[in-house]
Amino acid sequence: MFQTGGLIVLCGLLAQTTAQLDVLPLSLDNGLPLAKTPPQDPHPTDLAGSLTSGLSSGLLSKNLLGILQNLPLLDVLKSRGDTSGGLLGGLLGKVTSLVPVLNNIVELKITDPQLLELGLVQSPDGHRLYVTIPLGMILNVKLPVTGSLLKLAVKLNITAEILAVKNAQGRIHLVLGDCTHSPGRLQISLLDGLAPLPVQSLLDGLTGILNEVLPELVQGEVCPLVNEVLSHLDVTLVHSIAEILIHGLEFVINI
Structure with missing residues (x-):
């Protein structure tokens, strides 16, 4: 004989199970949603890349390349080019023939400025970072002697020291320490092959002047x-880097 009581119990269990399934949230693929992983702080090996990337993008957004392209290089050279104890008098000595040439340069213009890949090293005590900022550009030089345009490839490194400091309110941030160029490290090469000897002599003198003036101007x-x-760097990135530098811990650099 069919048991009515058993049927009632079975229906009750099915109804309860159906109700429980109805309240479970389902994802689009009819599976249970995966729990979201909470955001993690940058891993130490990512800090170096994040810092150099942030500096590069920041410099570009501040129109670094446009500023370099519009440097008043010729005006600066001429303003320092008097022979009465000025730049030319101190550097060139016997190469006095460059003085009238410099005063009559048709064109000295910076083109194609580039910000190359930044480098990063940590000081031995662990409390400082040194960022190398390599720059490249082309100098278009038009001399009356040739009447043609000479192109010079120029490479220059600026080194920025980064420190972590804590203010009176206990907040830590990154600041710029020394920011310099390496004397004598300016690289200048003629792109258009070999110049005639008279022109080459003039270019040698001009290169000597540029070695003194251009790095300082760019810096x-x-x-x-x-x-x-x-x-203006990301606050989390700044805090992570500053904590490492303040305690003199090893900064993992893998860029």
């Missing part, structure tokens, strides 16, 4: 931008 523009970019 004066780049270093304030680096300091400004540091103040």
